[in-house]
Amino acid sequence: MLPINKHDGIVIPLDRSNVDTDAIIPKQFLKSIKRSGFGPNLFDEWRYLDRGEPGKELAVRKVNPEFVLNKPQYKNGTILLARENFGCGSSREHAPWALLDFGIRIILAPSFADIFYGNCFKNGILPIPINKNITDLFFEKAQSEEGLRLNIDLEIQKIIDGNDSYSFDIDMFKKYCLLEGLDEIGLTLKNKADIKNFENNYHSQFPWLTK
Amino acid sequence: MASTLYEKIFKRHVVREDNDTFLIYIDRHLIHEVTSPQAFEGLRSANRSIWRANSILAVPDHNVPTTDRKLGILDPVSKIQVDTLDSNCDQYRLTQFKMNDQRQGIVHVIGPEQGSTLPGMTIVCGDSHTSTHGAFGSLAMGIGTSEVEHVLATQCLIVRKFKTMQVNVTGNVSDYISAKDIALHIIGKIGTAGGNGYAIEFSGPTINELSMEGRMTLCNMSIEAGSRVGLIGVDSKTIDYLEGRPFSPNGDLWNKAVDDWKNLVSDEGAVFDKVINVDASIIQPQVTWGTSPEMVCGINEVIPNPKQQVKESNKKGYEKALEYMGLEQGTNITDIFLDKIFIGSCTNSRIEDLRVAANIVKEKKVATNIKQALVVPGSGLVKKQAEKEGLDKIFIEAGFEWREPGCSMCLAMNADRLEKEERCASTSNRNFEGRQGKGGRTHLVSPQMAAAAAIHGRFVDIREID
Ligand code: SF4
Numbered sequence: 001m002l003p004i005n006k007h008d009g010i011v012i013p014l015d016r017s018n019v020d021t022d023a024i025i026p027k028q029f030l031k032s033i034k035r036s037g038f039g040p041n042l043f044d045e046w047r048y049l050d051r052g053e054p055g056k057e058l059a060v061r062k063v064n065p066e067f068v069l070n071k072p073q074y075k076n077g078t079i080l081l082a083r084e085n086f087g088c089g090s091s092r093e094h095a096p097w098a099l100l101d102f103g104i105r106i107i108l109a110p111s112f113a114d115i116f117y118g119n120c121f122k123n124g125i126l127p128i129p130i131n132k133n134i135t136d137l138f139f140e141k142a143q144s145e146e147g148l149r150l151n152i153d154l155e156i157q158k159i160i161d162g163n164d165s166y167s168f169d170i171d172m173f174k175k176y177c178l179l180e181g182l183d184e185i186g187l188t189l190k191n192k193a194d195i196k197n198f199e200n201n202y203h204s205q206f207p208w209l210t211k
Numbered sequence: 212m213a214s215t216l217y218e219k220i221f222k223r224h225v226v227r228e229d230n231d232t233f234l235i236y237i238d239r240h241l242i243h244e245v246t247s248p249q250a251f252e253g254l255r256s257a258n259r260s261i262w263r264a265n266s267i268l269a270v271p272d273h274n275v276p277t278t279d280r281k282l283g284i285l286d287p288v289s290k291i292q293v294d295t296l297d298s299n300c301d302q303y304r305l306t307q308f309k310m311n312d313q314r315q316g317i318v319h320v321i322g323p324e325q326g327s328t329l330p331g332m333t334i335v336c337g338d339s340h341t342s343t344h345g346a347f348g349s350l351a352m353g354i355g356t357s358e359v360e361h362v363l364a365t366q367c368l369i370v371r372k373f374k375t376m377q378v379n380v381t382g383n384v385s386d387y388i389s390a391k392d393i394a395l396h397i398i399g400k401i402g403t404a405g406g407n408g409y410a411i412e413f414s415g416p417t418i419n420e421l422s423m424e425g426r427m428t429l430c431n432m433s434i435e436a437g438s439r440v441g442l443i444g445v446d447s448k449t450i451d452y453l454e455g456r457p458f459s460p461n462g463d464l465w466n467k468a469v470d471d472w473k474n475l476v477s478d479e480g481a482v483f484d485k486v487i488n489v490d491a492s493i494i495q496p497q498v499t500w501g502t503s504p505e506m507v508c509g510i511n512e513v514i515p516n517p518k519q520q521v522k523e524s525n526k527k528g529y530e531k532a533l534e535y536m537g538l539e540q541g542t543n544i545t546d547i548f549l550d551k552i553f554i555g556s557c558t559n560s561r562i563e564d565l566r567v568a569a570n571i572v573k574e575k576k577v578a579t580n581i582k583q584a585l586v587v588p589g590s591g592l593v594k595k596q597a598e599k600e601g602l603d604k605i606f607i608e609a610g611f612e613w614r615e616p617g618c619s620m621c622l623a624m625n626a627d628r629l630e631k632e633e634r635c636a637s638t639s640n641r642n643f644e645g646r647q648g649k650g651g652r653t654h655l656v657s658p659q660m661a662a663a664a665a666i667h668g669r670f671v672d673i674r675e676i677d
Contacts (some may be wrong), residue, residue: 018403018529031288033295034253044642085407085437088403089643091337091339093246093249113437114437115339115353115439122357172230184357185256185365192225194234195234195365198236202224208460209329209332211458
């Protein structure tokens with residue numbers, strides 16, 4: 001997994017609440033058996049005017065010029081800003097894969113859906129809940145002519161906007177994994193003996209659960 | 212100290228605790244073809260093995276065709292995904308019900324049907340509607356693909372505790388009000404993010420009255436309220452349902468298990484972080500009118516005015532939703548005409564759902580403005596039972612198509628889908644933009660309401676038709 005420590009990038013303002021994972025990556029792209037290559041189809045139904053299908057050449061797609069990702073000033077953005085309950089709906093990890101593949105490393109929103117929030121950390125994306133006022137302020141700036149560039153420092157848990165900075169909360173374990181780019185399975189397997197022990201006791205207590 | 216059901220099950224499964232992060236043991240791992248290939252691939256590339264193969268039950272459901280399967284899967288990309296599941300299951304010798312097995316079906320339908328979902332278990336699946344299995348007093352939740360890989364390799368998951376919410380439902384409901392209406396009403400009340408961070412336990416006299424299938428419908432929809440976990444305490448209905456199922460324990464073990472399961476309820480006086488009371492007696496048949504399950508109202512209501520919403524974000528959201536849905540504020544729900552009808556999905560494709568729907572369409576005909584009406588049973592065994600009862604004939608005579616089991620038009624990964632601007636009465640769980648096909652317009656309803664809409668070509672109040 002790609003670690004994150006400090007990140008500096010352009011903010012893409014996606015002015016919507018309840019953005020669901022079906023919108024982030026529509027189902028026809030879930031047929032892939034790989035983890036990569038989803039970037040071109042991120043937000044497919046909003047980003048293009050024609051219907052996207054796996055394998056369809058990008059060159060023939062009709063781009064929706066109104067959609068924020070297609071506006072030239074946000075093309076190289078790496079920080080996504082959205083409204084409440086970002087990532088609701090299906091548990092598909094293809095959603096963070098698509099965001100990452102496009103280049104998004106940070107997501108700022110007032111709230112996130114639980115499964116999506118957890119999935120981000122497994123893929124080197126840092127989702128940061130921010131309060132409503134800061135959300136409004138960032139939208140205003142990001143939608144203005146100059147746009148918005150932010151600096152995120154995970155180590156000290158701060159979002160830095162020029163001379164202003166805002167603290168954010170994060171689970172310590174998640175922070176540690178993201179800073180180090182750690183493989184959680186490897187970490188868990190260090191407890192192999194504990195798991196074995198637990199399993200033996202558990203199955204003698206609840207013997208009907210062994211099959 | 213009095214504990215909630217969630218705490219009781221959680222506690223049994225804690226392998227390790229570090230601050231507030233827990234390593235918990237997983238009893239049952241359900242797998243389907245969409246969210247598992249990358250997990251198996253990850254396992255292989257790290258040279259890891261599967262911790263406990265017999266904890267796994269796999270089935271293809273999202274991509275499978277619901278028409279004649281003798282032809283195999285025509286979409287080459289879908290085929291690769293289903294073939295990949297087959298080869299992974301073969302390689303690791305996992306129990307799988309392949310596409311042509313009569314036990315195949317939607318993963319959340321077959322788990323309980325097989326007795327592979329048992330009280331007190333921790334159950335995971337790379338699918339958000341895993342919450343369904345909580346109807347059996349188990350701790351069941353959807354996970355992402357990295358976590359699927361984590362469970363395959365370690366039989367454990369790293370989690371934090373959820374807060375607990377009790378949704379206490381009282382009041383009598385008539386036969387016209389189903390678990391689906393109760394679920395949609397609750398989502399309308401607390402919102403799609405209302406349950407974020409919580410495990411919801413549904414309780415109260417109305418819940419006790421629900422059948423196991425109704426309880427599954429309700430827990431299935433808890434994720435649409437933002438809650439990964441929906442739970443219902445064990446009672447005699449739970450135990451009766453499970454007795455004699457293929458994966459259920461039997462003989463002496465059955466008696467031991469039942470003794471244990473009887474404790475799987477929240478203790479008297481257990482404290483929840485949040486309590487919500489719902490009076491079910493006021494619930495009308497529900498219809499969603501927007502692009503989020505919380506945009507819902509009763510059949511006798513009109514579409515709300517976005518400008519009159521108190522929440523600023525609702526104003527915008529409602530406007531966008533109405534634009535997408537091609538609807539105007541003030542329209543009677545009963546004036547909404549439909550193009551397609553879908554009866555199916557892990558929310559409402561079990562035998563009781565099919566029975567109530569068949570009862571409404573019996574000796575009637577699908578309205579001429581309906582282009583397609585589908586019934587997709589949740590599993591091969593549901594289908595077989597329905598055919599034994601003659602329900603297939605009732606549907607076919609009325610003008611419905613009677614299909615093979617799978618997810619089908621719930622998310623339109625196979626050939627079953629809405630075209631642009633087509634309007635559908637659907638018994639599924641999500642009405643997001645494009646969910647049933649790009650530009651398609653979904654209205655979520657109960658099976659009875661979908662059946663009646665098929666006959667009348669528009670939404671009708673099932674309490675008033677004969
Ligand atoms: S029926 Fe629909 S919601 Fe249920 S598992 Fe299949 S796609 Fe998901």
